[in-house]
Amino acid sequence: MNSLVILNSVIDEIGSALLFFVNILKTLMRRPCSRDELFQQIWKVTMQSLVTTGLAGFFVGAIMAVQFTLQMREFGALGYLGGLATSATVREVGPLLIAFMLAGKVGAFTSAELGTMRVTEQLDAIRCLGADPLQEIILPRFLAIICASFFLLGLGLVMSIGGGILLGGLLAQVSVEEYLRHIPAIVTLSSIANGLVKCFIFAVILATVCTYKGYTTTGGAKGVGLAVVNTAVSTMVGIVVADWLTSFIADVAIRAFVGSPF
Amino acid sequence: MIQFEKVVKRFGPRTILKELTLHVPAGEILFILGTSGTGKSVLLKTLVGLLRPDEGEIWIDGQEVSKFSEIEYLGIRKKCGMVFQQPALFDSLTVFENVAFGLRRHYRLPEAEIVSRVHSSLAAVHLPDASEKMPGEISYGMQKRVSLARTLALRPQVLLFDEPTTGLDPITTASVNLLIEELSRQFSTTSIVVSHDMTCALSIADRIIMLDQGRIVEEGSPDHMKRSQVPLVKEFLAEVVT
Amino acid sequence: MALSVLELKNVTVRFNQVGAKGTSTDQEILKDLSLTIVKGERVAIVGPSGLGKSTLLKTLAGLIRPTVGTLWVEGQNFYNLSSSQQQRLLVKMGMLFQRNALFDSMKNGENVRFPLKETTHKSAIEIEAIVDQFLAAVGLLHAKDLYPDEISGGMQKRLGIARAMALEPEILFYDDPTAGLDPITSRKIIELMINLQKQKQSTLVVVTNDMNRAFQVADRIFFVFKKDILSTGSPEETRKCADPRVQQFIHGRPEGPLTEVSA
Known part of the structure; x- marks a missing residue:
């Protein structure tokens, strides 16, 4: 009985989040937000996460290099180290990492900010002053998170190649040229597309969840706290599920069109 | 200027406004008093469309607004300024x-x-x-x-x-x-003005309404309120600073 | 001569405020003030917003250390004591914060039970009896198994009072216990505080900016104006006090010597 109630409320919550997402899209079609506000938000989101994403990217590259070195030394295929490590990062680890980073920083920040605006009646005040909070407040933040996640993905990948080169050099004595040589061959267009699509999907999930949670906050300061925690948890779960789904769908699609996963 | 006709507002199982009927002529300063949680703020928010009533009609300046869309409400909100x-x-x-x-x-x-x-x-x-x-x-x-x-x-x-x-x-x-x-x-x-300060109400209101549990229990001019025998009004009067 | 439980001697409190441009300025909140509170009395601290009422309360409660001057608790210089001696005195004090500071994740009963479990060595059965006794005293026994956010603002205040009182502190501090509540609920809450105070013979220090509540609760009233403090005596004496600032505040006149500060 109890678990049914919980399941029911979870489905309720997902449903209203989807409706909220549709509303944002409608607002985007009808009344786009001001460009200044959007650029300001993109700048803010990017700057907020620049250092952490860069650092994390660097260490992910380093970790990948270590892992692949251990495997590939067996086969004497160390020349492919750079290509494989980078491919794995682009396709899978990079987008996932960026999304988690953003969920922790920007997601939490955005839902806290919007939640505070909700409980101090600022959002009501905006409606009373003749503006649409979806258009003026939500939309720029929503779009900014999506745009910024691409910038951050780019940065994270560059840093991860840096980390890979460093560790590849230290651990496996793979030179910089050696490391970079096979990257163009192994990192195909399809794997870059794969990474970009994932990054986009994760960013949409994050942006929807954190604006939705912030916008629907109730109950004072502790409501804001709750919204922040819920944002973090829901986005992480959502992202992991979406990751599995996209990998699965991509796999099926590739099988259908190409015949076998390369 | 403003009319509430049998307005009902519910939050889940709780009914906040119970068939509330209220007329406010143009130019009046009306105070709505009551204890916390009797639906005073809800009343204001239904007026400007931040909340929608479940039943009843709200008339503002000759228009029935309770079924207005968010866009139509923008015009109403130009007319009705809310101070939070x-x-x-x-x-x-x-x-x-x-x-x-x-x-x-x-x-x-x-x-x-x-x-x-x-x-x-x-x-x-x-x-x-x-x-x-x-x-x-x-x-x-x-x-x-x-x-x-x-x-x-x-x-x-x-x-x-x-x-x-x-x-x-x-x-x-x-x-x-x-x-x-x-x-x-x-x-x-x-x-x-929604408030629980009787002192303020007596000093500037043209008319005062006492709300209890989503219903009007007393209304009238400040002088009328001072003589009221309704228990809740008397409790509020005991707080007046002279 | 009644026993003084709390005493401030020549106390000055300064806060180091970091300004918008990274500049830090010392802001003086209280300046060279002294006051004595004796056992069993009920004191109200009133005054315009933002002029240091809460700071004074927290200084009295040993939460803010004065920049200059001394705090004496039960005749001992508080900040000269070892931390274990300080702790022994602090246990005798209870504080109800402005925003209740209830534990949201605990049921109402647990909110009262928790500090008892932490600070006393009573058995579970004894503690349960105390919890029930104090919840009944504030009329919340029926809400024992609800959570704080399931009860109204006035009930949360009462729960906060029950939690503060359950430890049977000898000195109780209340920071604006009726803020934002309607006058009917406020009056009931003050009544409740006085009843419990009389039963336990404790000392009560209440901060408020509502004169009705101050008159209702206090034996003695203190006004906090810009940095300094004025003892105006009993409610009767306060009503007759000749100080124009006090008169302006009591009658809520928009024009007067305090107008500029509270603008």
């Missing part, structure tokens, strides 16, 4: 931009007109010099004044106040109260 309980200023904007916010959204006005309206609104709340400050730099009492100026800049026909003096010290209370009267008369607005 908390100042609800936008932290990232200067006082000037806070006051100009509604003007920029509701009307297409030349910048010079906006500037002059903002300055006249700030002057009306006795804050002529605060326009370049940030909300965080001024006292709470001043923030409340700015939020009043923000609503006033739209030149509304109706002013709605949600507990304007709750939590303020007696002196700030008195000055905010005085400001409400001054502005209502000066701009000849219809004003509805």
